[in-house]
Amino acid sequence: MGSADRGAILVRQRCASCHAVERSGDSPMTAATPFRDMGVLYPVRDLQEAFAEGLVTAHPAMPPVELQPTEIADIIAYLETVSGTGPGR
Template identity: 50%
Template sequence: MQRSAFCTLILFLSLTDPSYAGSTPEQRGRAYARNNCARCHAIGRTGDSPFKPAPPFRTLHLHYPIETLGEALAEGIVTGHPAMPQFELAPAEINDLLSYLKSLE
């Protein structure tokens, strides 16, 4: 890819994708949740989870202090609802997702 085309692509992404520059950790965390979690979990302030055993994100703080979830997200959550896949997040993704979860309290 030529340098000018690459620069144009980066500029386009920064203007259209909330996970790029100018977005807050909360916005990036919501985008991560929407892209990776919303298939099973209700990620907003209202609504039911599409997969009934998956708790809505807005209720997680009732069961766990949100701050304590960072280690589990880094190591890979292997428990949760019965069909939950194992996954690991990068440190920046953890910060962003925890920021979003805190906003739901």
């Protein structure tokens, strides 16, 4: 099981320049989905496979993302927390 606290650190370091990663606020890049919406738009657990394979999107500004298994678990835990879709919501 991942740590939402460690996931928060990761997304603030690696994702916040484009995505809104907190419970409120706009994404710095308008086309970047806020993290709080990802758990509503997609089953967060389904994103685990995408993270493991390396995120590659059709969006030209999105860099390729490669994560270690522990980082994936931490980001999943954070996404569940920030979107309110995780266990104990």
